[in-house]
Amino acid sequence: MERLNYGIIGCGMMGQEHLRNIALLSNAGVAAIFEPDPAMRSAAAAMVPGARIVNTIEELLAVEAVNCLLIASPNYFHLEQLEKIAAIRPLPVLVEKPLFTAPEDAPRLEALRAAYPAPIWVAMEYRYMPPVARMIEEAEAATGGVRMLTIREHRFPFLEKVGDWNRFNRNTGGTLVEKCCHFFDLMRHILKSDPVRIMASGGQSVNHVSESYNGERSDIWDNAYVIVDFASGARAMLELCMFAEGARYQEEISAVGPRGKIECHVPGPGRFWPDHLGEPPVAQVIVSPRDPKGPRMIEIPVDPSLLAAGDHNGSTFYQHQRFQRAALGNQPIEVSLEDGWWAVAMGLAAQQSALTGEAVDLSTQTYAMAS
Template sequence: MAEIVRYGIIGVGMMGREHLINLFHLREEGAAVVSVADPHVPSQQAALDLARSFNWPVQVFSGHKELLDSGLCDVVIVSTPNMTHYEILMDIISHPKPHHVLVEKPLCTTVAHCKKVVDAARKRPDILVQVGLEYRYMPPVAKLIEIVKAGKVGPVRMVAIREHRFPFLVKVNNWNRFNANTGGTLVEKCCHFFDLMRLFAGANPVCVMASGAMDVNHKDEIYNGKVPDIIDNAYVIVEFDNGCRGMLDLCMFAEGSKNEQEISVVGDVGKGEAFVPESIVRFGTRTAGRQGVQTIQAADQRIKYDGLHHGSSYLEHLNFLSSIKTKGAQAPAVDLGDGLISVAIGVAAQLSIERRRFVTMEEVICHEE
């Protein structure tokens, strides 16, 4: 039998329960959820019912501090609303008992808060922290990363990511309808894509230019007298310090799309593309031309549960569990530095829309408070 690693989940709304299901499918590797915390009673009950269906006895707490003080957990998953991440992470990091952490994206809603979390975590070498930027693990994306890192497209010059999808889902108390709670659409949703751009470019961002607006979604909604202010479409250009540039094309009223995500990486030698959810990768070289383009069906046989993100959350947990078991000899694949930069690009993009100009990463990372 594998050594049991005891998990607690802080925030058991839709994503928290998704984590619970993923961990159930990792039970043979030693994962066991022993506690959950959430102030929202219906979410508590839904998580409890789910755990019971798995024959997992779990202790339920109304707050994260009670869960931490219980001493029940080795690892905590933070899947609460974005604006609560900072306080919860600081409480976890400062707690006398060390808890390893998987925090959902975005790391925090502001760069200043991300930096404080990074600084605090440096003082706790007994804690591993992974950020939930799980799109890296989607089989077609992972295959494209493999192709690019093997040098098959040559030095990367351009990365283009298109996400054409449905509007934001309904969440508890509609917290995700407002920039103050989410960090803005380009932080909340698109930190995934900025993380991928940086990974493909193999470089750090220098400046960002964006254009976006709230044109279609949520305009007829009112919560506590306020109309939502989250944008539903944008174009974002990111320039990197090695000369590579990335472009995001986001539309959240495009349900009539065959693929939700289309990722293109072009280098001096060739081009690779990934399509989700078709799970197809295409790769071709300039010399072979159109007739030489290969189509690959991407899959990962390790995945035992596809879930909401095409198996990527399962692989994310598998990776993090391995890091925990090796006691940090294998570092978390997506660390706090990755989380900070992905948020910073999103913040710069939101600022660029507001100020209608390029925004440098220096002004966002060094001067944002």
């Protein structure tokens, strides 16, 4: 197998999780890193001492050994950086979500999608969490066709990021874009249908309400309910609470159909689990048929080395394995620009619905996916 030599753009908290997981891959390594923050650059250099540390994206793309890219910069840089790469040296890219943060960015992404000659994989790690992947694999047989899908995330507040960029809607796209595009992607992926209408209620109730940065108060939301109607007739709901870190499980997903129900329970990052409670919980998948009745619970343990490498239940590693195969031409892209586009469009529509109190028809939105 040809070796992947990554050029890394952005080595903050998520970028460093990617570095740890790339180190676990076979035939892969990091050739060059671009990270403008001095502290993060120093941390990344210590993690990958053989990588070349560069000062610009142009300099990174000039490193001959680099044959694929990872973008893990703040949200509002993603599209601009993809456009720069397209103009200079279009290599296979794994780009963190969200792809864009504002409705007016959508035409630029459409132009990129039409012209980019190499694979672009959008990093939707939640698809690859082992319990979520197991649930998706068994959902059709367990439910007889999913008609109702519920995703609940009860978690910790937004963590501190370089320059506090994630404290403001203008930088993130809003919580329902920044945080929840993962879940909107899961909805489309599980239901195999596109959304047609979104209703939401959300706001900032507890977290960061007294925080101010350079005289500007944080406005990032910390809770929401979102209901989505799909073209297939199925419906889905998201419940987000970011002041519920005391919960045993961080994500709880359930899918129900005429034959029964399947659900999964995913613990949060092990580093946040209190020592006095012993070992962190193990992820579960539960299948509950209607006839004969009787739930069946399956534990889904994850390799401890993968849990130690990041905060996403091992999914970052499995995502990189698949990206590696796609970058080398051995499998198709699994999370496309179209998937990433829809996830943002759904988040923007949910933000709009929550602000206006009205349901949003996605067919009327300029940022909805072009056919």
